[in-house]
Amino acid sequence: MIKRVLVLGLGRIGSQIACLLNTNKNYHVIGADIDEKSVQKYARFFSTMRLTNDDYSTLFSDIDVVFSALSFNENPKVALAALNAGASYFDLTEDVRCTEQIKQIAKRAKTGQFFMPQCGLAPGFIGILAYSFRHHFEKLDSLKLRVGALPQFPSNQMMYNLTWSTAGLVNEYANPCEAIKDYQRTFIEPLEGREVLTISGVKYEAFNTSGGVANLCISLQKQVRELTYKTIRYPGHCQLMRFLFRDLRLGEEGTRRNMLMNILDSAVATTEQDIVLISVVATGYNADKLQQISRTFLIPHSSQQSAIQIATANAAVTTLDCVLQDKMLHTGFVEQEILDIDTFLKNQFAKPYRDAELSR
Secondary structure, three states: OEEEEEEEEOHHHHHHHHHHHHHOOOEEEEEEEHHHHHHHHOEEEEEEEEOOOOOOHHHHOOEEOOOOOOOOHHHHHHHHHHHHHHHHHEEOOOOOOHHHHHHHHOOOOOOOOEEEEOOOOOHHHHHHHHHHHHHHHOOEEEEEEEEEEEEOOOOOOOOOEEOHHHHHHHHHOOEEEEEEEEEEEEEOOOOOEEEEEOOEEEEEEEOOOOOOOOHHHHHOOOOOEEEEEEEEEEHHOOOOOOOHHOOOOOOOHHHOOOOOOHHHHHHOOOOOOOEEEEEEEEEEEEOEEEEEEEEEEEEEOOOOHHHHHHHHHHHHHHHHHHHHHHOOOOOOOOHHOOOOHHHHOOOOOEEEEEHOOOOO
């Protein structure tokens, strides 16, 4: 049965999600955006419509699934409109508070109607990958989740270029970070816990950031002694961010945070020449012996798309396709962890991930 999927937001990620879905005969895609140029640009590929206001309920007639690629602030309104229309819901948000609102909305879902926020790279694929390691040990001890979207050719003191949402980046660096310590879910400070790591001979740093673990700390509470999520950057980046966010207090919510976003948008160049690094290192016990296993992926940019576009959009569409093709009837809030990593990687949309895995 063909599913009618409405993709809200035809920016860099949303347009790629819509285009990928449009290659599969199981989906009829409708794209919507507030920008008339975007609507016209993609009209030759799939059905499009113009967003004129935030009354999303008027768009959901005869829609099976809505995928929100809008700003995280819009997602609770979209999710509520989806609930009232009987449509299932996906999004890309990394904002923890936004996801909590969607969880509450999902409690009112009708039978067979589900809500699956945070589908992308991190949160998203990284959680599916991390959760899979519980099968490798008799007793899981620790999980280290590390993800970075990085410029391939950094040229400033920050060793960084903007590759995605500035608002999302600032949220990552300013908001409390979920973790598991001594088997209990907790919150730790962003921009702390700096460590040095080497991947394929290149040295990086990683530090605590918010929003990357989705529901994982709830699912694995009392099952793993320690779980941390950190963002990968080139060495020196964390120190400069601490200066901006801590010393100058530009991470504080309100005017200061808006000021910081304006500064970054105006002074830091964007790039599509990027790479995405994904690493999970797990330790655990088998026959009372502590062992370690890891999996690492390096996704490059293509001639037409940035690495963050590829990593996020392909993970999101793979997640959607796996869930909609699943014979199990899902209702309400659905965790990322229900997806089997092998099934995920075998999916037609997951090819960039299959090609990107470094030797195991």
